[in-house]
Amino acid sequence: MMKHLALLAQPTAAHATVAATKPLAPWGDDVKRILCLRTDNLGDVLMTTPALHALRTAYPDRHLTLLTSPAGAAVAPFLADVDDVIRYDAPWTHIRPPRTHPADLAMRALLEERRFDAAVIFTVYSQNPLPAATMCYLAGIHRRLARCRENPYSLVNDWLRETEPEQGVQHEVERQLTLVGAVGATTNETRMRMQLRDIDRKTLAATLERRGIDAEMPFAVMHPGASAESRRYPAERFGEAAARLVRATGINVLVTGSTGEASLVRALIDAAGPSVRPFMHDLTDAFELGAFAALIERATVVISNNSGPVHIASALGAPVVDLYALTNPQHAPWKTPHRVLFNDVECRWCYRSVCPQGHHACLRDIPSIEVANAALELIDEARQPTRRMQTIPHRIATHTE
Known part of the structure; x- marks a missing residue:
């Protein structure tokens, strides 16, 4: 459904x-x-x-x-x-x-x-x-x-x-x-906007080269952090999805986060398992904002909690899988190919930074296989842009305005 x-x-x-x-x-x-x-x-x-x-x-x-x-x-x-x-x-x-x-x-x-x-x-x-x-x-x-x-x-x-x-x-x-x-300021160009500089793309290329990452090879970006605990999908589930994605495509997975999110990045990579470890790359605190945005611009797909990377992806037109905690209804991806994943709960739209019910079911109950499948669908659509979008599984929403 x-x-x-x-x-x-x-x-x-x-x-x-x-x-x-x-x-x-x-x-x-x-x-x-x-x-x-x-x-x-x-x-x-x-x-x-x-x-x-x-x-x-x-x-x-x-x-x-x-x-x-x-x-x-x-x-x-x-x-x-x-x-x-x-x-x-x-x-x-x-x-x-x-x-x-x-x-x-x-x-x-x-x-x-x-x-x-x-x-x-x-x-x-x-x-x-x-x-x-x-x-x-x-x-x-x-x-x-x-x-x-x-x-x-x-x-x-x-x-x-x-x-x-x-x-x-x-x-x-x-x-x-x-x-x-309301005061006469209108536009037909309603996409979100972020203008990168040449130095941002050059800095990204230099950083990836230093880390031994081939920038010419396709890669996915995974971002397990978010400023609010209530908006974080379990890092271990991210790792399970990464393993499925790697096995299906052979794609590199670049895992990003701030210094304070280093434990989430490590937990994600550990959960992916040793069999896909050569494809997993820890990029904790590796970028300033410009190079980070250039990374998202280059990504085959971005997989993130509903946080800054989702909005950067929207501004740059990058395909994004959004793990969407039902804390508020207003911040979904905008006018970029995307999937929004959630589990409906009665306590939706709580506007809380910590789950008030303690179960975190709006995110925790999303199976990792659905995260991987959503990413695979976006990758497939990028290869076949004229193909009609297919009906997608339970808990996955799509919108490509």
């Missing part, structure tokens, strides 16, 4: 109707310097790139500045539509140790000094835009665009009322596109 993530029950509030706000007027020629706030992680910034491109397309002579987290700022050099970036560890995002306010006052002063004409506050529906809107208001930014659940009064003067999840949810890319579309 074929399943698609969108066919699962989406988070809604029973009998809830959210009143619409009045249509917004398009921004005019007085809006020359635009501040785009996305204070989340790298993947969130990448899912905002179509909206950034819409702003650039609608206002080609405008100056776009991205204000983002240190993690999000890492991708800024690869965003052609962004003119510059401001790094900010905002107090309204994530759980942080106690802090004092001088850094926040300094940021308010910096934004005032930069004299922005407008700000776009990008959020997910569980985030409150008002702290960011207050910062922009106090910095004298005259136009402030955001979705907000409650009446923001003067803090947001280009206001779209928040309708999620009461009236269903959108993919994160669509959510941000409709936000900027």
